[in-house]
Amino acid sequence: MDDNGLPEGKMPQLRLIAAPSEANKLGNIFGGWVMSQVDIAGSIPAEIRARGPVVTRAVTSFEFQKPVFIGDLVSCYAEIIDQGRTSITVSVDVFCQRHHQGSLSCTKVTQAEVVYVAIDADGNPKPLPTSIIKETL
Numbered sequence: 001m002d003d004n005g006l007p008e009g010k011m012p013q014l015r016l017i018a019a020p021s022e023a024n025k026l027g028n029i030f031g032g033w034v035m036s037q038v039d040i041a042g043s044i045p046a047e048i049r050a051r052g053p054v055v056t057r058a059v060t061s062f063e064f065q066k067p068v069f070i071g072d073l074v075s076c077y078a079e080i081i082d083q084g085r086t087s088i089t090v091s092v093d094v095f096c097q098r099h100h101q102g103s104l105s106c107t108k109v110t111q112a113e114v115v116y117v118a119i120d121a122d123g124n125p126k127p128l129p130t131s132i133i134k135e136t137l
């Protein structure tokens with residue numbers, strides 16, 4: 001971890017502020033909003049790997065480890081951990097930075113694994129490209 005408590009040397013796929021409009025009746029951020037951000041973040045390395053569109057096929061694990069609060073700076077880190085003929089499995093970690101008693105704290109709030117499938121123009125599974133080129137964001 002770096003000095004801010006975020007993954008060392010990695011760039012988040014998504015960073016955004018949790019808005020009051022995303023709160024649930026308890027005043028915390030709605031879990032479905034977090035799931036949506038995880039899905040979007042995970043799809044980014046998957047689409048880069050597939051060099052085309054992917055769809056979400058399965059969420060194989062999803063843990064809400066800590067709550068997200070209004071005003072948190074939410075950072076989603078996603079990396080490919082497995083791939084098959086047409087599928088790409090992405091691990092997504094979500095961290096929140098928030099001001100607390102005059103200092104900025106950082107907490108890991110969510111961990112998930114999502115399986116994406118590359119699709120063709122008809123929406124059918126499409127084999128991943130085999131040639132190795134440098135994947136860049």
Ligand SMILES: CC(C)(COP(=O)(O)OP(=O)(O)OC[C@H]1O[C@@H](n2cnc3c(N)ncnc32)[C@H](O)[C@@H]1OP(=O)(O)O)[C@@H](O)C(=O)NCCC(=O)NCCS
Nearest residue numbers: 054055056057058083084085086087115117119123124125
């Ligand atoms: C994605 C879709 C085209 C795949 O079609 P399918 O007939 O299920 O295809 P397959 O059974 O061949 O599975 C495709 C890949 O997904 C993998 N897969 C299927 N079910 C899985 C599961 N529950 N967990 C993990 N991987 C799974 C398969 O192992 C296969 O991987 P591989 O080719 O790397 O070996 C189809 O299921 C679909 O359209 N689903 C809806 C997608 C959607 O609307 N998502 C939400 C919005 S993006």
